[in-house]
Amino acid sequence: MSKNILYRLYALSFVGICLVPTVLMPFVKSSSDKEKRQLAAKPEIKTEDGKPNFGFFDDFDAYFSDHFAFRSKLVNLDGRLKSTLFGTSNTDNVIVGRDGWLYYGETADDFMNINTLSDRAVDNIRRNLELMDEYCKSRGAQFVFTAVPNKNSIYPEYMPFNYIESDNVGNYEKLMKTLSESGFCLDMAEALRSADASIPLYHKTDSHWNNLGAYAGHVRLTEVLGVESCSLGTSWFTRNDRLGDLAAMIYPDEEAKDTNVYNDYEFTYSYEGRFRGLDDLTIKTTAPDKEGKLLMYRDSFGEAILPYMAECFGEAEFSRVVPYRMEGIDGGSVVLEIVERNIGNLQKYAPVMAAPKTDAPENAEVFKGEGVIVKTESSGNFSHVYGELPEEFFADGGSRIFITTADGTFEAFCCFEDKLLEREGEFSDRGFSAYVPQIPKLNPGDVTITAVKSDGTVLKYN
Helix, strand or coil, rough: CCHHHHHHHHHHHHHHHHHHHHHHHCCCCCCCCCCCCCCCCCCCECCCCECCCCHHHHHHHHHHHHHHHCCHHHHHHHHHHHHHCCCCCCCCCCCCCCCCCEHHHHHHHHHHHCCCCCCCHHHHHHHHHHHHHHHHCCCCCCCCEEEEEEEECCCCCCCCCCCCCCCCCCCCHHHHHCCCCCCCEHHHHHHHHCCCCCCCECCCCCCEEHHHHHHHHHHHHHHHCCCCCCCCCCEEEEEEEEHHHHHHHHHHCCEEEEEEEECCCCCCCCEEECCCCCCEEEEECCCCCCCCEEEEEECCHHHHHHHHHHCCCCCCEEEECCCCEECCCCCCCEEEEEEEHHHHHHHCCCCCCCCECCCCCCEEECCCCCCCCEEEEEECCEEEEEEECCCCHHCCCCCCEEEECEEEEECCCCCCCCCCCCCCCCCCCCCEEEEECCCCCCCHHHHHEEEEECCCEEEEEE
8 A cells, every 4th residue: 555545545434534523513411400500501693683794704613612513521531631640731720729729710819919909999898898787787687798818819839839929918808908907708718727627628629619618717707796606416427529620621521520528417497489500599497496587698509518507597598699688677687708719709799788878978079070971770669870980089098988869869889780880800909889768760960979088088979
């Protein structure tokens, strides 16, 4: 057989192998369940308004990349080769650590203390939490805030050597310092580091704490709330039954199970209404022979702690709805839990509650410049006033923002409503947002915005 024939056979074989994923694409469906993302949609030749889709080929490239046949198997193979041979990941969403540990890619900046929040942003968050605390107190409720540390904040020793911590102060440390004397803040990192645990409190291949870590957080949280913690039963035991979310991203074709920790305590609480899973937006529970009520705003870290908290209150509600709906609070305990990597979200999306009424700031200078954005809309029983102020409304630190309408003056949350302002994904430490008594057809021109700067000067815009 001549060399030319061999070359041709080799070329045909190579082309044939490359065509297999394309030819079989209609018959082998891809799934995004394990990768925790939405796969690209099939592109259309025309846009919704009937015009030619000039981005068709870019859309098709994205669609093909997400849907070619045997994609999960090939991605899985690529992930195994890179993690085993080079200690790297095939996706920015996952960091491959040492000894089989995986970390969420979005926590890298927090770990290295880079791209941290500005001092003004931290001051905004502090004031926002103070306003929530003041509102809860006015409604006869106790408020507690806690941020659950990222996994690499508690277990940094397994991070890759090329991730080097800077000398900067991180977001978590900044916030804990400014809230140290607030009376409503629980330092969850300190609680976890001081917990007596012979096994890790976080999963190796998942971004979350395990049941033991959640229980340690629960014990500290109930101490602050003045409630007896849930019993342990008689012993802890382990099972390899946790499908790690990080492992699923880089090994989508495997059932990569992680170890979880359980105790033999038999829970007595029950779910009220329709319950589908611990990731439901709203979950309500009741527990026999228990008193008090709990409202807990939580994220995915709240799933593991939910059973322990539900067991300790006669009535409990666990909500993942954002913005936080606080207008119905009436006594009891209110907990706000958020993971460290999302601390910046506390200056987005003002909670739905009546903004506190106050006296209008005096001695205000009128601002005659440009750059003030004021938006108004009707929202349930409220008029929602939000927007962004230019730099002139701020001194070195943050400012307290006040909104004056025909019904009086109200203090606003220092929140930048990125979605409502059609700037989704952006962050700004110059935003404001408040729910004030409803005024039919309230226009931005009917609103006065006043800022009391950190240096004591006052500036207003109408």
